[in-house]
Amino acid sequence: xxxxxxxxxxxxxxxxxxxxxxxxxxxxxxxxxxxxxxxxxxxxxxxxxxxxxxxxxxxxxxxxxxxxxxxxxxxxxxxxxxxxxxxxxxxxxxxxxxxxxxxxxxxxxxxxxxxxxxxxxxxxxxxxxxxxxxxxxxxxxxxxxxxxxxxxxxxxxxxxxxxxxxxxxxxxxxxxxxxxxxxxxxxxxxxxxxxxxxxxxxxxxxxxxxxxxxxxxxxxxxxxxxxxxxxxxxxxxxxxxxxxxxxxxxxxxxxxxxxxxxxxxxxxxxxxxxxxxxxxxxxxxxxxxxxxxxxxxxxxxxxxxxxxxxxxxxxxxxxxxxxxxxxxxxxxxxxxxxxxxxxx
Numbered sequence: 340x341x342x343x344x345x346x347x348x349x350x351x352x353x354x355x356x357x358x359x360x361x362x363x364x365x366x367x368x369x370x371x372x373x374x375x376x377x378x379x380x381x382x383x384x385x386x387x388x389x390x391x392x393x394x395x396x397x398x399x400x401x402x403x404x405x406x407x408x409x410x411x412x413x414x415x416x417x418x419x420x421x422x423x424x425x426x427x428x429x430x431x432x433x434x435x436x437x438x439x440x441x442x443x444x445x446x447x448x449x450x451x452x453x454x455x456x457x458x459x460x461x462x463x464x465x466x467x468x469x470x471x472x473x474x475x476x477x478x479x480x481x482x483x484x485x486x487x488x489x490x491x492x493x494x495x496x497x498x499x500x501x502x503x504x505x506x507x508x509x510x511x512x513x514x515x516x517x518x519x520x521x522x523x524x525x526x527x528x529x530x531x532x533x534x535x536x537x538x539x540x541x542x543x544x545x546x547x548x549x550x551x552x553x554x555x556x557x558x559x560x561x562x563x564x565x566x567x568x569x570x571x572x573x574x575x576x577x578x579x580x581x582x583x584x585x586x587x588x589x590x591x592x593x594x595x596x597x598x599x600x601x602x603x604x605x606x607x608x609x610x611x612x613x614x615x616x617x618x619x620x621x622x623x624x625x626x627x628x629x630x631x632x633x634x635x636x637x638x639x640x641x642x643x644x645x646x647x648x649x650x651x652x653x654x655x656x657x658x659x660x661x662x663x664x665x666x667x668x669x670x671x672x673x674x675x676x677x678x679x680x681x682x683x
Contacts, residue, residue: 343408344416344455346400351420353397356427360390402547405524406531409595414524414585415611416454418578418618422447425621439624447617453610457603466532466593474592478522485511512564513576519557520577521584523550528593575622579615586611 364387369377381387404413422444428434489511496508530546557577564573589595598604620627 341455343404343413344451346404346407347413347416348419348423348451350397350400350404351417352423352427353393353400355397355420355424357390357392357394357397359424359428360393361387362390364388364390401524402527405528410524410528410589410593411586411595412454413528414521414589415582415614416451417524418582418614419447419451421578421618421621437624437628439620439627443617443620443624445617446613446620450610450613450615450617453606453613455610457598457606457608457610466529466536474522474526474588478518481518482515485515509564509572510576512560513573514580516557516559516561516564516573517577517580517582518584519553519560520581522588523553523557524585525588525592526550526553528589532593575619578618578622582611582615582618 364381364384368380368384368387401413401417425436425440425444429436489508492507492511526546527550530543530550533542533546534540561573561577564577590597598607
């Protein structure tokens with residue numbers, strides 16, 4: 340079980356680091372087009388080419404990992420690619436990481452170890468070619484509901500003449516992209532299962548092609564969400580939805596099962612949970628640090644105000660409790676008038 344997990348980690352690292360290098364290389368490049376001059380500029384850009392090759396190599400490793408292990412194991416572990424990307428960004432791109440980032444990386448790493456320790460080899464379950472139409476039908480129903488919900492909020496936002504995205508719209512775009520990413524892994528795995536069961540070999544490239552279409556559509560929805568909404572909401576929903584979709588679809592559509600031993604089941608479930616928490620912490624670390632800093636400053640300021648108010652109140656009470664130190668106005672007037680009469 341450790342071999343496909345290591346392959347998945349390498350694949351996720353290649354995909355994420357490759358995209359970062361491609362993005363870094365495009366800083367000095369023109370927008371990609373089919374012009375010969377533009378294609379030559381991309382081909383001779385060392386950073387972009389390395390990133391592109393790493394991305395392709397990661398995709399090949401991911402297909403190999405899917406052919407060796409269940410989707411319910413591979414898909415959660417692939418979420419650790421974000422942790423590897425954070426470490427790469429810290430040491431190569433010199434980006435500053437906070438305590439929450441390191442905590443997310445630690446939880447994701449422990450979760451991966453838990454998945455590796457709890458996962459076990461499974462026999463290939465008998466699946467039918469008709470599972471593909473069923474998956475397509477379920478995805479269609481799900482996307483009709485999500486898009487209907489999305490259009491309702493868009494219409495409501497137009498009626499109220501609001502310009503900013505509603506948080507519900509950000510969540511929907513994140514969920515749609517994550518579901519498509521998870522389904523891409525499930526359909527790729529389905530192609531390998533068809534091959535093991537003696538179906539025609541043409542089904543493998545067909546499933547991989549459908550998987551590529553799902554991933555491309557997922558990137559489209561994610562890009563739309565990131566363009567207009569907050570990256571933290573869209574990315575978090577996409578990461579969690581991808582893991583949950585891979586696990587549920589793998590168990591329901593491909594017949595994957597939890598480990599038979601209670602200990603292995605516990606390790607696997609804890610591993611899934613820790614990976615999800617680690618990914619959420621990595622995506623939301625900056626916002627979480629700002630929120631915690633604001634709460635700490637507010638608590639500290641309120642504490643100082645309470646101490647100052649307590650000391651001021653004590654001083655007033657001490658002064659009020661000394662009657663000899665207070666002279667009433669009427670008494671003062673009587674003393675002054677009697678002194679004036681005596682002088683006269």
